[in-house]
Amino acid sequence: MKNRGGILICTTVLTILLGMSVVTENAKADTVATADQSVLSEQTTSTTPNEPVTNPVTTDQQRSNPVDDALTVPTPEVGQQPGGNWNIYPSSATPQDNYFYYVNQDWLLKHANDQGTDNYSIMENKTDNNLEKDLSDISSGNKSADSATKQAADYYQKYLTTLNSKKPDIQSFKKDIQEIDSMKDYSDLNSNMEELINGNLNTPFLITAEPVLTNNLKNRLTFSVTSATNKLPTLGSDDEAIATRDLYYENMPKLFRMLGFDEVKTKEILDNALTFADLISRNSDSSLVDKDPGYKQNIVSISDFENHFSNVDFLQYISNSFPSATDIRIDDPTFYDNYNNILSKPNFEKMKDWMLVSDVLDNYYVFGKTGKGAVQNLVQEASDTNEGQALDATSDGFRTILSKYYAENNLNGKTTNRIESLVDNIISAYKDNIQDNSWLSNSGKTQVLNKLSKINVKIGGPTEIKGVDDFSSIKFSKDASIYDWDKQIDQYIGQSVEKDFTTTNEKGMWTMASYEANANYNPTENSITIPAGLLQDPIYSESDSDSQIYGSIGAIIGHELSHAFDNNGSKYDENGNYRDTWTVAVRAKFDELTQKMVDEYNGIKFDYLVENGQQTLGENIADNGGLNVALQVAKSLSDFDAKEFFSAYAANSRMIPGYYVESDYATDEHTIGPIRINVALQNIDDFYTTYNIKPGDAMWLDPSKRVRIW
Known part of the structure; x- marks a missing residue:
């Protein structure tokens, strides 16, 4: 399942949390205020390093005192x-x-x-363990809960069972992959655009809905780079890049084999995907995305936007999904200006293969044990426990529901x-x-x-579930796969955002997880949030x-x-x-x-x-x-x-620093x-x-x- 805003949700442009910070672009990470917007996390994003925590430097002074x-x-x-x-x-x-x-x-x-431990990571580990147990007990019937929380618990258990499976159900995912592979040219991409955007599939572009910066009661469309969650390896020549590519070529074929691709075809797909990812990287400028939002608002009319593209046709999608839209914000002007060179006719096969690989990488969990094993060193979240991954995925889709449950039971x-x-x-x-x-x-x-x-x-936490967070109309079949469930959620959210695009945005909605050991200030709402998860020892x-x-x-x-x-x-x-x-x-x-x-x-x-x-x-x-x-x-x-x-x-x-933690802080908004x-x-x-x-x-x-x- 894509993270909430991976499909068209954006009730907030900028959210500030209290301690260590991360700027995420929505991809199975905490979105706080939704969507593929820049989210500035503030104080308590765990200091757990992204690399091994062995400190490579030991001084003589350190050696003298064990x-x-x-x-x-x-x-x-x-x-x-x-x-x-x-x-x-x-x-x-x-x-x-x-x-x-x-x-x-x-x-x-x-x-x-x-190394990498701090107050907040300890608190969040404790909270996560308790939530994992609660969800397991609720799903099995050993603990009572309302229907919304029961639905979230069933999702958690379905996701966990899939990760533990040696023979997972990949048929629905395989069908979607085959449909992507069958595309012959850009006309096929254009005719399937709505399904791709509102489904669980990646495109080399993202269209989201967000509040207008200067009038947050109204919405505006935003065009930005790629909806993929996990980045592909780079074509760099340094040792780390080479090692990552070696892992990529060694492990990704295992998953493509399960999808019916032969060795030769898989190698071609993997090569093309890296080439296209590099093309995107060289023709975009993410540094502009994180600037002060007032730095330059690149707004173009819908007609100019639609006429800008040579091969990709957004006219039908926008007309059907957001007929009232009059303009669109360009998140990355460099990417926008170079788009016709990136998605040229000669690059179609490379683009298609990038879609195949990025979709397989982002949906590795549907392959069960084999999937997790294959991406262990390619996807950071895959290094977490199965229970932790299942909780993160449940939080992505059922954040408000879990937040209401947690606050009611812990505050x-x-x-x-x-x-x-x-x-x-x-x-x-x-x-x-x-x-x-x-x-x-x-x-x-x-x-x-x-x-x-x-x-x-x-x-504390939200006291009611409403709007796009209310999944009561979604009926999950027990016989369906986790991928099927994810598609239902994504399609429901996409349709809800399209429907609500012209309505006045409601302020005061709870967007932060109540079980986070964190707090935030949201400038686009002029609000602060003190969640229940922070209100615990120490x-x-x-x-x-x-x-x-x-x-x-x-x-x-x-x-x-x-x-x-x-x-x-x-x-x-x-x-x-x-x-x-x-x-x-x-x-x-x-x-x-x-x-x-x-x-x-x-x-x-x-x-x-x-x-x-x-x-x-x-x-x-x-x-x-x-x-x-x-x-x-x-x-x-x-x-x-x-x-x-x-x-x-x-x-x-309180924290235990170390080389890799300090490396993260080198680009962090926090001292x-x-x-x-x-x-x-x-x-x-x-x-x-x-x-x-x-x-x-x-x-x-x-x-x-x-x-x-x-």
């Missing part, structure tokens, strides 16, 4: 930088040396051999009330801060306060003191609110439309302050990683604002304990956890008085270099 060796980060010999001293062992750290090490030393020692009213109170107190303090702000003009304060007062707060416990609560979940809430006023979120108005309401003078002052923050983080060295202050600016602004406002509220408590507050904050981002904690605290004056930190201490930062924006 207990702490995995935890010591060698810092280059440079002048004192923000972030503390990383040339010490956690067990000997003091607040003056390295606060992250000082607070988390016991946890770091416990997990010393678990009590007492916790909800406490979090609601925290949110109210933090928003109130934020308003006070804006009133006292020294750099905003009066009109600027009015605009910020107006937006702050209209932020929609969602806590981030939240009913037994925690108020000081601890504000240092932990309170700072997270403040972080999400601050995203409304970071370098990206501040360009959306109170209704979530892309409209900069600030004056030129206010924007200039804000840019001046944020440049100080860029300079503060830029160039900080952490083991293999060098921080990029511009790349991480939005998250650093949110950390700074969230920590300040949470501290402000906490200090008003009669029993406030500063050490409890700061230590709870430092425990939020790596240890640096993230220490530098955020170095900007807080109360932190210095609480721990008697003085000039010359590694955790000291001169007052002139401390930054506060909100």
